[in-house]
């Protein structure tokens with residue numbers, strides 16, 4: 001049978017067998033389609049327009065299409081089987097807003113200075129996005145940078161989905177997918193000039209998938225990674241072209257990766273007398289606390305709410321997403337990316353919206369929506385608050401934010417407890433990563449994500465993981481410091497920590 005796939009102005013036609021899922025055909029086609037729940041039929045984000053002979057929709061799919069007002073020729077790609085010739089139209093690939101800001105110490109030991117012109121590349125593989133930087137190593141100057149959506153998002157939004165896919169036998173596919181994208185980014189940056197070395201950082205799962213390691217040790221208790229990297233490897237052995245050698249920095253634990261150790265390196269807090277907390281908010285939040293009594297770190301499963309996933313009108317931080325919400329004279333105002341009409345709401349917008357409705361008294365401290373206000377609306381059997389026509393924040397969305405913020409705040413309070421200090425003792429809170437760099441810190445404080453006493457001490461630093469990778473690239477002596485950072489820290493496993501359980505429950509409410 002013939003399958004035609006269209007995305008924007010690109011069209012491809014395929015021959016394929018019957019009874020194949022649309023999502024599987026899309027994966028093979030090379031087109032991009034977000035699949036945050038990895039095909040479990042829960043996130044409802046893989047909608048495509050279909051004309052042709054396909055399987056009938058399931059009940060919850062019909063209900064969802066009705067809820068969002070879409071015609072019934074829109075179908076979930078992960079649940080719809082092709083039975084005959086079909087034309088499929090994919091949503092236009094999003095130009096996701098990717099934070100590529102880096103701040104790094106250019107100082108290098110003179111003995112290590114590169115003589116003559118030499119190029120190097122630093123890459124941060126995030127679960128959602130990739131950022132890459134080309135450097136002239138002799139002058140330690142940034143020549144060019146670029147970014148992209150991680151193509152593995154089609155296998156699920158979070159590391160757990162990717163680990164499951166890899167265990168299901170898709171490990172090679174996942175490796176090929178990220179390597180292909182890295183080759184594209186490297187070729188764009190280098191313009192086919194010779195690159196001597198590269199540093200590729202990322203969380204532990206991303207480095208496992210890149211190197212096609214068996215992820216079994218990441219998938220079950222006691223969750224002890226059988227490799228924490230911290231070595232150089234030939235690029236050719238990974239199928240990466242245009243580079244001689246790649247350094248993979250040290251990870252700390254199965255769920256505290258090289259992205260965290262690189263972030264710590266870049267902020268130069270290791271061994272410092274300052275009490276510094278790094279918070280990297282993602283589907284898997286990573287936290288690191290440095291004190292004069294030692295360093296502590298943990299990872300906490302925040303889920304994808306702050307990436308706009310699992311939120312009724314949620315979307316990634318891309319064109320037409322509401323990214324900022326505030327109140328003015330009792331009215332709700334908002335800004336969208338690209339100043340276009342609102343198509344949905346991304347993570348920072350969701351956080352602001354909850355903070356704003358809390359301030360306006362539309363949500364009580366337990367997270368329940370109050371009926372007695374101008375924004376209240378009852379839609380599809382659920383209490384909602386109206387941000388604008390068609391853009392609603394539902395009771396379920398607020399619950400998702402409560403769980404996400406409780407995971408992060410619970411982790412923060414647990415680190416502080418185990419370090420034997422109080423929140424007010426901290427000298428600084430360093431917010432790393434894409435979401436953290438864009439979020440409004442006062443909204444984070446209002447919902448209780450960050451303790452109120454730390455508001456004035458909190459600041460964002462952009463992509464701290466990439467900054468650390470750059471520091472390792474420009475001065476190989478930083479490899480030693482990075483190794484010390486990874487070894488010289490107490491990793492707290494929160495799933496078996498009773499202090500965390502109590503802190504998580506306490507952090508659920510908005511007070």
Ligand code: FES
Pocket residue numbers: 034035036037038039040041042043044045046076077078079
């Ligand atoms: S519903 Fe299809 S990927 Fe989530």
